[in-house]
Amino acid sequence: MAQFDKKIQKIGVYTSGGDAPGMNAAIRAVVRVGISQKLEVYGIHNGYVGMIENKIEPLQLRDMANIIQRGGTILKTGRSTEFMRPEGRARAAQNIKNLGLDALVCIGGDGSFRGAHALWEEHQIPVVGVPGTIDNDIFGSDKTIGFDTAVNTALEAIDRIRDTAASHDRLFIVEVMGRNSGFIASHVGLAGGAEEIFTPDANTTVEKAIDRINEAKSRGKTSSIIITAEGQKPGRAYDLADAIRKKSGMDAKVCILGHQQRGGSPTAADRILASRMGAAAVDALFKGYCDVMIGTEGERLIQVPLDLVYKNEKKNQLDLISLASVLAT
Numbered sequence: 001m002a003q004f005d006k007k008i009q010k011i012g013v014y015t016s017g018g019d020a021p022g023m024n025a026a027i028r029a030v031v032r033v034g035i036s037q038k039l040e041v042y043g044i045h046n047g048y049v050g051m052i053e054n055k056i057e058p059l060q061l062r063d064m065a066n067i068i069q070r071g072g073t074i075l076k077t078g079r080s081t082e083f084m085r086p087e088g089r090a091r092a093a094q095n096i097k098n099l100g101l102d103a104l105v106c107i108g109g110d111g112s113f114r115g116a117h118a119l120w121e122e123h124q125i126p127v128v129g130v131p132g133t134i135d136n137d138i139f140g141s142d143k144t145i146g147f148d149t150a151v152n153t154a155l156e157a158i159d160r161i162r163d164t165a166a167s168h169d170r171l172f173i174v175e176v177m178g179r180n181s182g183f184i185a186s187h188v189g190l191a192g193g194a195e196e197i198f199t200p201d202a203n204t205t206v207e208k209a210i211d212r213i214n215e216a217k218s219r220g221k222t223s224s225i226i227i228t229a230e231g232q233k234p235g236r237a238y239d240l241a242d243a244i245r246k247k248s249g250m251d252a253k254v255c256i257l258g259h260q261q262r263g264g265s266p267t268a269a270d271r272i273l274a275s276r277m278g279a280a281a282v283d284a285l286f287k288g289y290c291d292v293m294i295g296t297e298g299e300r301l302i303q304v305p306l307d308l309v310y311k312n313e314k315k316n317q318l319d320l321i322s323l324a325s326v327l328a329t
């Protein structure tokens with residue numbers, strides 16, 4: 001685990017990549033724990049975009065008022081192609097050094113952590129990462145900030161769809177977020193009583209889904225819900241509906257939940273996780289640790305080296321999908 005030996009006095013915090021509910025609670029924890037420990041805390045706007053453009057401002061205790069319950073990120077987020085190049089990172093690092101920031105807290109996903117690792121390797125700027133993404137697909141942490149809220153948001157929608165599906169004896173295909181990751185789909189599928197779940201990593205096929213729905217019909221079930229992760233492109237649910245129609249003649253209604261899963265007030269679980277992780281990130285910097293991400297292992301907070309985080313893939317819990325399938329009989 002990397003360590004640095006400078007006493008920190010000024011730190012910066014930024015959110016980067018996709019926004020996630022609970023990021024504000026994490027920013028609040030960083031700022032309030034930092035200031036309570038006599039640090040000056042600066043907010044970097046729009047992630048690496050703002051770091052390059054020097055959009056960096058001091059944050060005070062009162063700036064954190066009334067944000068714990070708000071989705072999105074008050075610091076805004078961004079994706080920067082310029083930061084992918086060494087010259088872009090050098091500009092960003094120079095701005096950090098000019099302001100006298102001793103260390104940074106990066107709240108984001110694994111792309112953001114690659115950038116954070118580069119800041120440490122190339123410019124010796126200590127960074128601690130906090131995993132903020134609705135997809136939960138970050139190696140080294142059981143849970144990421146925003147995942148619980150996104151699952152609950154999707155679940156609320158599915159419960160509503162279930163009412164109309166049951167009233168009309170319909171088959172619904174509900175597409176949830178997760179382009180390369182099936183965490184939301186598997187959790188929502190189990191919690192929502194889905195008949196079938198399609199994720200990038202599960203081996204569900206159209207034929208199997210049709211067989212299961214027909215079996216369920218023969219047992220007297222009149223409506224079904226299939227959950228699918230968005231896959232390579234949003235709208236995959238329409239392809240699935242087409243394939244089911246062509247192979248079985250069954251008509252499926254499609255509902256794509258889309259970006260509403262990113263927003264909204266964070267759940268208690270996400271606010272607590274974000275508060276604990278934000279506080280732990282500042283604590284790690286105080287102890288001289290950097291180039292690590294704060295993760296969870298069960299209820300415990302852990303530190304995981306950033307390169308381990310982005311070099312490894314977190315495996316989805318496929319047992320949830322098998323269980324959902326047994327329970328939806």
Ligand code: ATP
Pocket residue numbers: 016017018019048078079080081083084085108109110111112113114115116118132133134
């Ligand atoms: P999410 O999973 O929610 O999309 P993320 O952090 O993975 O979040 P990315 O768009 O992959 O989102 O990364 C955010 C930013 O991090 C990028 O726009 C880029 O500026 C920076 N970044 C990503 N990969 C690298 C890299 N290999 N080297 C330097 N910077 C990087």
